[in-house]
Amino acid sequence: MTDAQTLTPKSPVCLMISGSGRSGTTILSVLLSQGENVMNIGQLRDIWLAWAGDASCTCGQGVCGCAFWGAVRQQTFADSTADDLRQTDKEMRQFMADANVLRDWNDALALRALADTHAAFLARLKSVVATVLRLSGASVLVDSSKSPEFALAVHLTGLVDLFVLNLVRDPRAVACSWVRKKPGKINQRIDAWTNRQKRLTGWHDIGSLHHRVLRYEDFVAAPAEHSAAVLQWVNETLPDGVFVTDTQAQVTWEDQHLFPPSNETVLAEKREQVTIAAPTEWRRMKYWPLHLRVLLRSFPQGLAYVLKFGRA
Template sequence: MEGSRVVFIAGDGRSGGTLLGQILNGLSDSVYVGELRNIWHEAFEQNEPCGCGERFRHCEFWRAVVEKAFGSFEQLDVSAMLSMHKSLARERYTPMLMLLNRVPAELLGSELPRVYEDALSRLYRAIREVAGKSVVVDSSREVSQALILARIPGIDLRVLHLVRDSRAVAFSNSRGKPIFRSDNDASQHRKPEWISSASRKLAFDEDGATRILLRQGAVASALQWTWRNAWASGIPHSRHRRIPYTRLRYEDLVRDPREAIGGALDRLGLGRPDLSMIQGTHVQLGVNHAVSGNPVKFSSGGVDLRIDDEWREKMKGSDRKVVSVITSPLMHQYGYVI
């Protein structure tokens, strides 16, 4: 049986993973599906909007995927899947997975890891077959999820480690960001309405309930940035299996997306694809079927990339100093100047 080739975007949040996934979605042989680590709760349970604008359970793409992988929505025990995910792929298990290639449940002789990994194998294979593409792009970020995928025989994992200046990430984390606004009556399905502007955003009815990306303090952001990026940097040094890995800086992606993406995919052993949809810093984004992730997933059409460096003028001096101190070892390793 042909395996599912997965490009896993690892690293911290607010680093451009959704944007990178959208660009990769435009390649002839790739399909971007967002942060699949959140699919059981945010998609199956909460029925949040897919990148195409439809609610998850109303999206034709995901209905076809679920039917192929599990038979139907009704046949899948979502509560059991969410419980298994929490028992196996939590971020706290990253050190154990990296150093021992084990999770606590396995030490107790549980069959949950095998059952969960079989479900993931079927999910990724169904995505690939429904999309008619050979590469699934997953921006789940957390290394624990990547290491679980690396254990599955039916998945050919490649890790693209995306990093961004820790100060920019901390500044972004200090501001809440709306993800979407859902109807109070969950049984009433409404497709989000678009408004026209240079960068298109969603507009919603006033009676909706808004969910936002929560704010985070400077210290918490710096510690999380260090934790996630340090473990991602350790992937090529794993003693248990060789996982193709490369690192890409967000700033390089935005300055020269064609060279950055072409070089990264080449280093992952995927060759240099046709990137004709990128002209300079102008990229064409198509409709995607991303679950979870940044609200930029709802954008499509032509986009001019530019460095988001608002933090340089508006970030508090005290926040900048504390983030710089905590993250300086990795920042220097990644080529950033403090």
């Protein structure tokens, strides 16, 4: 964790966990949302497709019938068909594509032009976020969408004080984790890691926007310490009893309403007793060709990370 200044945020807050997949974002979001003032909204950027397909929720219902997400839909998209919802998802992805090619996210004029171009989508997003805040009664929303472009969209709604947590993991470990899940998309995953790190390191604190970096390797080494520090950053506290040891947690899923594509293994297992530990399989010799591929494709961000932190 960097020595970022502890701030007293305005209410409400959206804590966006950004970075790449396979970096512990889902379990971190669960740990951070064990208190009554913090609501875990999972990967909000996927809610329109989840509604369109009535994806399963960890509460045991489909998201359209879920006590939480079903109510959000009824108050925001009640008259929308599955095709309408898919169209909103397309509008979101177009916003993200346009934001991705925008050179400077600290340029107020450029951001205003982006917001004007995508005013319809941002109005729909604002309606969803406002409804989530109202129904949850939470002072802090935790979102693990990981995409900086989606974090920017939430920022442009003007509804929340945005805190961006860059949860960054060694790109070699990320690639080795993805190769077991989606071996045909490794280049795409490496590029996502690289592009997001470029964007996050260039997006400065402005106005109600705040940044902090948490290395995955530091988090898994001392999850209790870092979970408490992140919550302190947004003026919340980690409830007593969540961590029974420095690395073992006792969590409840009672108020968690998460849906895929958040980590499907975590969602399926819904473990109440969780041990946080760093996998070491990715360091084996057999993965060295993939390590080299990662370092070449992610240059210079990947190499800089490895030279500073890598111990393999």
